[in-house]
């Protein structure tokens with residue numbers, strides 16, 4: 001039986017996991033959780049994830065949540081292309097880069113934060129979008145700078161991805177982050193290193209296929 005990924009087209013965290021599943025060649029079914037219509041609060045979903053968030057990856061009677069934890073689980077459980085490097089220093093660099101988006105920028109732009117800003121603190125739509133753009137740009141700036149640090153440059157010189165020759169979890173975090181920044185109106189063309197890695201990544205079918213434009217319910221961001 002195929003696993004089921006609970007996902008939403010706009011979710012950056014679910015996007016990371018779709019790429020991971022594609023790279024590991026794990027076939028899955030998609031179940032759409034419409035975060036803008038409050039599907040994450042339905043009892044049927046809350047029993048899967050009390051955090052009311054996607055992604056959730058369900059294997060028969062076991063459910064997994066938290067994109068980074070899921071990616072690491074898939075990497076340890078499944079053969080095929082690795083999602084994290086085996087070298088310990090490189091693994092650290094991979095996690096460090098990933099967490100710039102997954103731990104420090106993305107968590108403050110999710111629907112629950114946007115709802116709180118608008119509902120409790122009186123932010124209008126423009127202010128909410130400015131807030132999100134600020135944090136997504138901060139993430140881009142940090143990632144761009146990291147890529148020019150010597151420890152990342154050593155690997156960058158070997159290939160087109162964050163850690164050189166092989167796609168890793170760091171790339172799985174970079175792809176959604178850049179698009180998320182664009183969605184909030186950030187001019188990402190200034191992040192030359194990020195854009196160069198992003199272009200190289202989209203040449204891979206596993207990456208292209210995970211794009212939200214192929215996700216049921218996709219709406220082009222305005």
Ligand SMILES: N[C@@H](CCC(=O)N[C@@H](CS)C(=O)NCC(=O)O)C(=O)O
Pocket residue numbers: 010011012013014035040052053054055065066067068102107110111112113
């Ligand atoms: N740290 C979590 C973040 C999960 C998360 O917040 N997902 C967002 C979509 S990207 C969500 O479902 N939000 C629902 C809400 O905020 O109401 C992960 O990486 O999986």
